[in-house]
Amino acid sequence: MIEVEDLIALVRAYNPRTDTALIRAAYDYGREMHEGQLRRSGEPYFTHPVEVASLLTEQRLDDATIVTALLHDTIEDTRASYADVAQRFGEEIAKLVNGVTKLTGLELTSSETKQAENFRKLFMAMSEDLRVILVKLTDRLHNMRTIRHMEPHKQAQKAHETMEIYAPLAGRMGMQWMREELEDLAFSVLNPEARNSILRRFVSLQKESGDVIRRITSDIELELERAGLEANVMGRAKRPFSIWRKMEEKEIGFSRLSDIWGFRIVTTSEGDCYRALGAVHQRWRAVPGRFKDYISQPKSNGYRSIHTTVSGRDGKRVEVQIRTREMHEVAERGVAAHWSYRDGVRAENRFAVDPAEWLAHMTERFEEAADHAEFMESVKLEMYTDQVFCFTPKGDVVKLPKGATPIDFAYAIHTRIGHRTVSARVDGMRVPLWTRLRNGQSVEVITAEAQSPQATWIDIAVTGRAKSAIRRALKAERRGGHVRLGRELARAAFAHAGKRLSDKATDTAARAMGHEDGEDLLAAIGASEVSARAVIDVLFPELSQTRPVPDIGPEKAIVGLDPRSHYDRAPCCQPLPGERIVGITNRGRGVTIHAIDCPRMTEFEDQTERWVDIHWSPGHHAARNAVTLDMTISNDPGVLGRICTLIAEQNANISDLRFKDRKPDFFSLLIDVEVRDSEHLHAVIMACDSDNDVAQVRRHRAQSTRPATDESVPA
Template identity: 70%
Template structure:
């Protein structure tokens, strides 16, 4: 573990005016708070906060961030409190520590709805102070470096979360070095065989061709010396994960990959960047279509550099990145460059992005998302996206994510332009709407009066803004169809309780639920924004309640628990009477009943003391056991109504219905059905499978849902 004086020395290397006493105080306080705590590896726990602080010194960050790193687990894992941290180290540090604590408690890899909400919280934390994310990324980086001490299943879960969330976030912030290391550490866990294979290929390649990096670096230096340009030249082989991703994207074998080496030329001025580009293009042949000028068109996170791919020695392709020293600092640190220090002073790098403006740019369109799924789609797209720059016919620049189409371009100009788009011209030539746009292309959108968005556009568009606008338009256009569908759902739901869905009854239900009229109620029913059971409950709460069957008390259907002991059915496997079951005890709550074949039981194999032998009470059970059915049906008039009728005819209640996927020719839905037992389930599924418009049907079990 780094001792406090060595840590202070690391900070003094870039900030001689650091408050050494504050860092010592935080170091000793954190050490005291974590006394007696150990990591999975057996090391004292405080080695982790110290390592996180050391990582942040590599980014030359301010004292408040370093102190936050030392204290980032105190409020969560020790007896320390917010008020105590604020009293000892100031409100700024306390706010940062509290922000890191809240981020640590977010379950970013949970179910979609929860994940979307937690992403919102993550973005809110970023908007308050981006240093919270810098500490969290350093925290995740050290945890990934020491991940071997965790059980294999936790390693896999952490690695997947790192690959899906933290690595792209680091990349979106411009912290490419952090992103590459996080990706490679996660890759090592998720696919060790592939990583080892790539490293082995590299060793073989170097044995066959010698040190290509050293030779090409020397060649570039020689050409620059001839031209009288002073610059630093660096070369390296690309990371294993970067190579693996290229192999997957391009469907190429390792032997056919060409640009597996990268080189950087760091100059003294912007003018020298373009002089270097000229020298390189004179000496080596440029690869068509592999040139990007991020100096004239910088990325939103401040990244500036010229990327040129050329054919080097022996015809091998190499990528050369050219930038100034100030640009290089932003390229290495990204948005974090805003807080960097040098010689005791905050560095005023003209290329460093104001974090507040960057966050506003990142989130400006998220508020247009109408639901959790759209929000999640938008935020993940923003984190993963690279950019292309296209031009309007008047010469204005439009920024779009990599892979964007003319449809995305049209909606980026204006929603009205997107909705009325019929075709597009790229560089003067008419192209299909699904064409992928490239840097520097000029795009003209052709519109027509009366044109409306098509359902197929959802699959063509890439940006969240375009997808949201298309969905909104389709919802408005399909309103009449949803109203008809809602009428059928309402009819079935009302008949289930012995009532009729009259216009008066629907108007009353709409008024009770705070909706303007019955048409709006039916439209929401048809679009699955509202469940039919909720409408029935609004009018007939007593009838909507599920009453116990005569033979068996619905409150005590399980034998083997103590009298009066509360329990719950597991959400993951949704066991029903007739299936073998077992109960698992959970701390702070009653037992939870799982089906005996539930995969979630694997994690309790080594804890037999938590298992309780239980069984269902014999006899006729009431239809109170909810089961999820994953069903794909053809998109034809009346099909969903017939499906609902079939379920009702089997004396089963549809408690909820959710559209998972909508295509021009089919719908995929999750239907929640209340059943008596496994035989009742079999009867319902048999009736549905016999319907010609049912393409697929299966019992849906979601292991990501908590018990």
């Protein structure tokens, strides 16, 4: 494991003004918190955070990011709390650590609906501070480097997630080196035979051709020297996954693959980049259609470089990238270059992208998505595609994904123009709307006021923005009929279940199912996007329960306590199965169970010896856990009885009822209900909230009725 002084030396190499005391404190605190924990390899767990921090020093990141890497698993996996981290290291670092913690549990390869919601959380974390994602990506990189110690099915799951999510995200952030390594590490898990085959072919090729990279590098250096240019030349073979992907896309074998070598020329000025391009093209024949100038048209993540492919020695194709030293730094670090340090100060790089602007570009399209499917479509289109640059008749540049059409171009300018599009001219010639646009083309959109979006446009468009706008327009046209049909389907489903359909019920179900309002939910039912039965299942889950499950009694409800120990649920927070809990020992009274987020837990921060690590037993708990509901209902005959019936229908028992306030038009009351777990409570609240005569219902959190001194004496 890297020692703290060695880690500090790595940071000091690029930031002599680093806060060494802060890094030492974080190192010692992280090692203490992870004491006794082991990785699957058998190494101390703390080796992982230290390696993540070390990898981040290669990107010359600031002290806060390095410290976050050292602490990134403490809140999630140890007894450390947010408050403790904030007190020791400040709010900035605590927020970063907490941000990484929130991302740890995201299941990005789960069902599409859950995946979309988790992606929203991912981009929300990015919007708060992009350094959270930098730590998470580096965390994933180290985990992939050591993935061989995991079980095979876990390796496959992590590799798929890396290939589908983290590698493309690293690419969109401009960290191409990380994207390539993540892809190749995942490739070695998902298709080891293919990867090994490519590596064997490389070995054979090297035996046949000798050191190709050294020879071509020397050739390029000689041409640059003749042109009087000062530059560094670097060459490398492309990674196995990059080669395999190209073989799959072009459906050709390794022997027919040409450009498997890549070379970079790093110059001192932008003018030298173009002079170097001239020297390369004078010496070798340029391959048509393989030239891209990202200096005059940079990518959205700040990437600038000239790309060209030429026929080199023996007719072998090689790709050459030409850029300045500043451009190279951004190409290596991407958006992370914004935080890079040099000689103790933040490195001023005029090409580094402001993270706020980059995030605005990334999230603009996602915010327009109306549902989970559209959101996921937007994410994948944004992350997986390259770009083409087209021009308006006035010369303005419009950036679009590769394969975009005039429809996408029109919607990129303005939604209203997209809706009114009838045809387009590309470079002065009239073309069909399904024409694929190419770099540098001038596009003129022809509109008509009477035009409206057509259903066929969804298949023509490739951008998430265009597809979402078209779907919204088409949905608006058909919405009225869908709402009427959805209402009839819902009414029939409610009647079949012995329930009465109301606007309050549909609004409640809409909130639970992620729809804007009840009308939006009815429209989704009418459009066959949601079944009426699904609404019944959400509002009345007890109707879909068919098989009895044995109950877990109080004596087996808690894991982590001696079976002979007595315990109480704290009345201040009334913790339920399904919620994270902690035990506090009390002299002569066993253990009191609190919810982990209970406000009273701050009273015991300095008494950690009283904390007991416990959790609820998995399974179906008995409905004996009392919880208090704070409810406001209409003061009308029969309302209270109907509410009690609703609670009983959820298989929950009312153990007490107290009126807080009585008014001519409403009652405010507290109802003690015995439930199984947090999901059971949620079902009870939803059933009550769907009734028209319930103005408000929420979980009541009361102060403890027990004297404070009772829990102030250690057991």
